[in-house]
Amino acid sequence: xxxxxxxxxxxxxxxxxxxxxxxxxxxxxxxxxxxxxxxxxxxxxxxxxxxxxxxxxxxxxxxxxxxxxxxxxxxxxxxxxxxxxxxxxxxxxxxxxxxxxxx
Numbered sequence: 001x002x003x004x005x006x007x008x009x010x011x012x013x014x015x016x017x018x019x020x021x022x023x024x025x026x027x028x029x030x031x032x033x034x035x036x037x038x039x040x041x042x043x044x045x046x047x048x049x050x051x052x053x054x055x056x057x058x059x060x061x062x063x064x065x066x067x068x069x070x071x072x073x074x075x076x077x078x079x080x081x082x083x084x085x086x087x088x089x090x091x092x093x094x095x096x097x098x099x100x101x102x103x
Contacts (some may be wrong), residue, residue, distance in 0.1 A: 019044060035065040 018024065022044070026032055042052030044061075053060045071092055083093045 020046070022046075033065070035063070035067075039063050039065045 023042070024041070026037060027033070039060075042063075045051040048054055052063070060066075061069075062089070
């Protein structure tokens, strides 16, 4: 998460709907770089053929927002949070959300 959620949005469904409708607003009191906004915008393209990364992860890794990130050592870095799951298929850390897509 890049910024705290606004109090104007009360449910996960409202947030999800705004993303699908491309109604993104960036908080004015947060210092969010143009590179970050560009990355998020390109990742949220609804058409999979237009979505950033559809040519592979290398495309995303080269984005300016990740400048200076050592991808090799990142893979060996211990995660800050590791969920405690019951099995490989345990999805209890995820919320159910309706998905409808008409492309």
